[in-house]
Amino acid sequence: MNIVISAENTIDLPKELLDKYNIHVIPFNVTLGDQTSNSYTTAEIFDYVDKTGILPKTSAVNEVEYGEHFDGLLKDYDAIIHFAIGSGISSTIDNAKRAASERNNCYIVDTQSLSTGIALLAIYASKLVEKGLNAKEIYDKVNARIPYVQASFVIERLDYLYKGGRCSGLALFGANLLKIRPQIQIKNGKMQPTRKYRGRMEDVFRKNCEDTLAEFNNPDKSIGFVTYTSASDEMVKIGIDALKNAGFETVYNTFAGSTIGSHCGRNTIGILYINDGGQED
Numbered sequence: 642m643n644i645v646i647s648a649e650n651t652i653d654l655p656k657e658l659l660d661k662y663n664i665h666v667i668p669f670n671v672t673l674g675d676q677t678s679n680s681y682t683t684a685e686i687f688d689y690v691d692k693t694g695i696l697p698k699t700s701a702v703n704e705v706e707y708g709e710h711f712d713g714l715l716k717d718y719d720a721i722i723h724f725a726i727g728s729g730i731s732s733t734i735d736n737a738k739r740a741a742s743e744r745n746n747c748y749i750v751d752t753q754s755l756s757t758g759i760a761l762l763a764i765y766a767s768k769l770v771e772k773g774l775n776a777k778e779i780y781d782k783v784n785a786r787i788p789y790v791q792a793s794f795v796i797e798r799l800d801y802l803y804k805g806g807r808c809s810g811l812a813l814f815g816a817n818l819l820k821i822r823p824q825i826q827i828k829n830g831k832m833q834p835t836r837k838y839r840g841r842m843e844d845v846f847r848k849n850c851e852d853t854l855a856e857f858n859n860p861d862k863s864i865g866f867v868t869y870t871s872a873s874d875e876m877v878k879i880g881i882d883a884l885k886n887a888g889f890e891t892v893y894n895t896f897a898g899s900t901i902g903s904h905c906g907r908n909t910i911g912i913l914y915i916n917d918g919g920q921e922d
Contacts, residue, residue, distance in 0.1 A: 662767040683902035701733035707740035720746035720776035729830030753830035757866040758792035794911030850883035869910035
């Protein structure tokens with residue numbers, strides 16, 4: 642069986658990694674004012690918010706668009722395993738499921754995650770494809786690992802969460818005044834605040850890495866990600882060094898796209914990995 646891996650562009654992988662793991666993406670649209678595009682960069686989003694004070698709007702991929710995407714892949718492949726952004730974060734998976742229900746051998750995975758949390762699962766599936774497993778076997782193995790995906794970020798400022806209705810004005814004022822940097826983890830498929838740090842972002846991110854690796858201390862060390870909307874070179878190095886010092890074999894650093902950028906703003910950075918000790922394929 643010839644199997645292909647699919648995802649929305651919220652997977653936040655650069656082209657070279659999409660090509661390496663044969664992952665095909667379908668884009669979300671983002672609206673800035675009266676202009677809609679599926680190729681806005683986080684820098685363009687931040688500039689727009691700075692100028693207007695208005696957050697961008699993301700549009701869920703609709704059923705027709707998924708159908709066209711799946712039909713295009715099924716011309717060359719026998720089966721599709723599609724990795725959707727978590728249902729607790731976006732409703733787009735419902736459209737993917739409806740489109741899949743009208744087609745044969747089209748499996749939809751609710752990753753319960755976003756960004757490179759999705760990528761970790763898709764890359765695992767890609768490796769299973771190379772090993773010759775069938776689509777149902779891969780789908781089952783991937784779903785068994787979903788609860789162990791560790792995705793946590795620290796945020797420099799609460800402005801974007803406030804604009805999106807995710808924190809109060811008083812909390813925003815106090816946090817920015819005291820330079821509180823919240824940690825956000827994906828728990829039960831949703832973004833939840835878990836810790837509060839204070840100080841310089843480089844120091845905050847170093848402490849975040851220490852705390853995360855201590856809390857989620859049974860990692861699959863084959864692969865880890867440092868993912869960020871923007872970050873200083875020092876911040877990126879802190880994340881890479883933390884994962885490498887913990888024994889991770891492959892560490893990728895990647896830019897987060899419009900989803901995290903729209904919710905969290907500049908200087909949002911995290912480490913992501915699967916916390917299940919590794920799997921025998």
